[in-house]
Amino acid sequence: MAEFKYEIVEKLGVISQGKGGWARELNLVSWGDREPKYDIRDWSPDGTKMGKGISLTAEELAVLKEILEEIEL
Numbered sequence: 001m002a003e004f005k006y007e008i009v010e011k012l013g014v015i016s017q018g019k020g021g022w023a024r025e026l027n028l029v030s031w032g033d034r035e036p037k038y039d040i041r042d043w044s045p046d047g048t049k050m051g052k053g054i055s056l057t058a059e060e061l062a063v064l065k066e067i068l069e070e071i072e073l
Contacts, residue, residue, distance in 0.1 A: 008047070009036045021045035029055065 010028040017023050022042050029039040038061045041053020056064065 005033065006031050007036075012038075015040070018042065022051070031055065 007030045008027050009030055012026045012028060015024040015026060022044055024040065024042050027039050028036045030036040037055040037057055039053055039055045042051035044050070
């Protein structure tokens with residue numbers, strides 16, 4: 001199996017903390033030596049394991065920000 005390569009370029013913030021120490025985080029991540037993307041996913045306490053998540057370009061994140069600003073919570 002090919003090596004799965006990623007680098008957390010910048011940790012931007014913790015969205016929530018789950019049981020067992022896992023945290024849902026917003027980070028800037030480079031996947032496979034490509035341009036970093038904004039990434040939301042769960043990470044193990046030591047950062048060696050990850051859950052399913054979503055990666056967004058800066059443009060996609062800007063659109064999401066606009067959508068979120070329009071939502072009344």
